[in-house]
Amino acid sequence: MNAPLTLDEAYEDLSPMIGEVTPEHVETFLRDGVVKIPDFVKPELCEEVIRHFMAWTGIAWREWPSDPADQQAFIAAIEKAASRPRANFAIRQEDPWMFNFVTQRKFGEAAAKLLKVPSVRIISETLQAKHPEASGKGRTFVWHQDFPSLPIDRAEAVQFWCALIDVTPEMGPMIHLKGSHRSMPGGMMAECGEDAHALYPEIFEQYKPTKVEGVARGTAVFHHGLTWHFSGPNRTDKIRWAMSSYRISARSRYTGQANYNTDGLGLKPREVLDHPNFPIVYP
Numbered sequence: 001m002n003a004p005l006t007l008d009e010a011y012e013d014l015s016p017m018i019g020e021v022t023p024e025h026v027e028t029f030l031r032d033g034v035v036k037i038p039d040f041v042k043p044e045l046c047e048e049v050i051r052h053f054m055a056w057t058g059i060a061w062r063e064w065p066s067d068p069a070d071q072q073a074f075i076a077a078i079e080k081a082a083s084r085p086r087a088n089f090a091i092r093q094e095d096p097w098m099f100n101f102v103t104q105r106k107f108g109e110a111a112a113k114l115l116k117v118p119s120v121r122i123i124s125e126t127l128q129a130k131h132p133e134a135s136g137k138g139r140t141f142v143w144h145q146d147f148p149s150l151p152i153d154r155a156e157a158v159q160f161w162c163a164l165i166d167v168t169p170e171m172g173p174m175i176h177l178k179g180s181h182r183s184m185p186g187g188m189m190a191e192c193g194e195d196a197h198a199l200y201p202e203i204f205e206q207y208k209p210t211k212v213e214g215v216a217r218g219t220a221v222f223h224h225g226l227t228w229h230f231s232g233p234n235r236t237d238k239i240r241w242a243m244s245s246y247r248i249s250a251r252s253r254y255t256g257q258a259n260y261n262t263d264g265l266g267l268k269p270r271e272v273l274d275h276p277n278f279p280i281v282y283p
């Protein structure tokens with residue numbers, strides 16, 4: 001395996017193609033635990049990201065093919081991609097262009113503004129391709145928070161989720177419980193097959209869900225690590241290409257919890273994540 005890239009080796013500035021977080025966005029995020037920012041990533045950059053994910057996963061389709069032989073090949077490609085050691089996680093550790101993309105300072109700056117922290121480290125990026133339900137390989141996400149699954153000691157974490165194509169309401173976009181970033185950490189619902197409605201009915205009384213609505217290509221959805229969210233099936237015949245990526249305060253300390261992004265790297269519990277895979281991306 002190649003040595004991990006460092007930020008200095010890889011960096012090319014893409015800032016003209018990345019948007020800004022304004023004081024109004026920060027206000028919405030602090031109130032709701034989620035903010036949507038249209039036109040945050042330029043369409044040509046979204047397209048390039050899809051190309052890299054396609055090459056990395058070997059998934060050569062944009063939609064569910066009609067030919068039965070192609071359908072079998074589609075399913076085989078998804079199964080092969082999912083069986084790799086890190087599955088959909090941490091493309092930047094293998095693809096220098098993606099390393100450069102996700103370590104862009106503007107993404108780091110956006111996270112610093114939203115979290116109100118002085119410095120920010122990247123910890124993850126994930127392919128969020130949701131396959132058509134008809135393929136039998138589509139995914140849904142039960143109500144969960146991300147923080148319980150992150151291997152860090154403090155909830156200074158924000159997810160950047162980006163629609164890489166126009167995501168329609170039928171494609172299973174995320175919905176969020178507005179204001180729920182103020183609730184306590186629940187469990188690892190998604191990994192452990194638990195039901196938030198049964199365990200924590202009060203959060204659904206206290207916080208109301210956002211509407212199921214389309215998300216235009218290039219829109220960034222930033223949510224706090226404690227914000228509860230959910231997404232349903234993709235009922236179209238197109239792949240819902242999207243990605244997510246987490247940034248955390250640089251002062252966060254590693255807890256040792258199992259995680260695809262941090263396992264096996266020799267990180268020490270109680271220390272900050274000082275490793276080339278997790279560079280400080282802001283300031």
Ligand SMILES: O=C(O)CCC(=O)C(=O)O
Pocket residue numbers: 128141146172173174229230231242244
């Ligand atoms: O992409 C989605 O629809 C959901 C992703 C999600 O729930 C997550 O990243 O925690």
